Amino acid sequence: MRLGDAKKTDGRAGRLLRALLAVLVVAAVVVPLVAAARPDIPAPAPAPALPLTAATLEKTYEANRANAELASKMARAHGDRHRAEADRRLAAPDRHLLSYDGRGEGRATEVFGDLAHAHRVAILVPGSDTTLDTYERFRAGADALHRRLTREAPAGTAVVAWLGYTTPGTISTTVLTPDRADEAAPALRDLVAGLRALTGPDTGLSVLCHSYGTVVCARAADGLDADDLVLLASPGTGADTAAGLDTRARVWAARGADDWIADVPHTSAHLFGTTIGFGTDPVSPAFGARVFAAGDAGHSDYFTPGSVSLANLARIVLGESTEVTRVRHP
Known part of the structure; x- marks a missing residue:
């Protein structure tokens, strides 16, 4: 490397470090104030979990x-009409919840x-700012994928929307570190293992991960019993390569042309005893x-x-790998 190139690299690294520190400082001040302004919402303890079987x-x-x-x-009696309405929608007779926890930011698996009786199953893993209060936005994506799958294959497909962890806020310290992903990974592995046991070894299981959810999937990848692992709008996974994820699944990645995540520095640094950032861009040739x-x-x-992306996601879930529109790097 020439001296001039080395100086440019050092300069970019320095700017990244300053930017990350600025975000950390702002988040450290703003996030606790925002969290303190929102009182806890009362909710019952989750229903006892039953073994996951067809019966x-x-x-x-x-x-x-x-x-x-x-x-x-309980939320309505507490005066939180927004959460009360979110809970009410989830309680509708046509909703199929594998799990539900209304406490705190909330969790649900739909x-x-x-x-x-599914032969092809997609599991969706959301990114930052996904809570019970914003759940309908996440659910809309799962519903759109299921409709597309049903159109392509009228029988034998299912989609599981997994809000099974406490997601970080987009403007927060936690969104820059793998801590929440580390906490979430065991639960995601357990879900996929349960689905595999329910549906059988011949069922195609695809895990579709969005944004910070790609970090969760990367942390769970080792031991995740899935056939396809899809990284959408990823800030990085913490792994240098797809092989570094140590998964038997086919690893896919995509990013839209208008996605702001392209401008996020795909690098990492060790600060204050933790890792900040997630390294290599999953859509890069490297x-x-x-x-x-x-x-x-x-x-x-x-x-x-x-959309082009939804069509390709459906093809991946249906096992139509050769039909997926690939991006060829020069």
């Missing part, structure tokens, strides 16, 4: 709907389709993923009906 699915759905209905009443087209998608547009 117990309906009982599980019923128990979690009842829990969501009670949570809605099923679209006939899970017990990472080695199967990069596919996402059109002009913005950061929240990958599951938009009629």
Whole structure:
């Protein structure tokens, strides 16, 4: 490397470090104030978990709907109409909840389709700022994917929307570190293992991860019993290469042309005893993923009906790898 190039690299690293420190300082001041302004919302403890089998699915759905209905009443009595409405929607008779917890920011796992008889299953893992209060936005993407799958294959597909961890805020210290992902990874592994046991070894399981959710999936990848691992709008995974994820799954990656995540520095640094940033860009040739087209998608547009990205995601879930529109690096 020439001296001039080395100086440029050092300069970029210095600017990144200053930017990360600025975000940390702002988040350290702002986030605690925001959190303190929002009182805890009362909610019942989750319904007791039943073994995940075809025979117990309906009982599980019923128990979690009842829990969501009670949570809605408690939130309304507490004066939080927004959360009460979010809980009420989840308690509707047509909602199929594998799990539900209305406490705090909230968690939920919702099923679209006939899970017990599915031959192809997609598990969606959300990114930052996804809570019960914003859940409908996440759910809309899962619903759009299920509709697309049903159109392509009228029987035998299901989608599982997994809000199974406390996501970080977009403007926060936690979104810059893998801490939340480390906490979430065991639960994601358990979910996928449970789905594999329910649906059988021949069922295709695809885990579709968005934004910070790609960090969660990367942390869970070792031991994740999935056939495909899809990284959408990733800030990086913490791994230098797809092989470094140590997974048997096919690793895919995509980023839309209008996604602001492209401007996030794909690097990492060790500060204050923790890792800040997530390293190599998964859509770069150096990472080695199967990069596919996402059109002009913005950061929240990958599951938009009629989009290039949704069409390709459906092909991946259906096992139609040769039909996926790939992006060839020069």
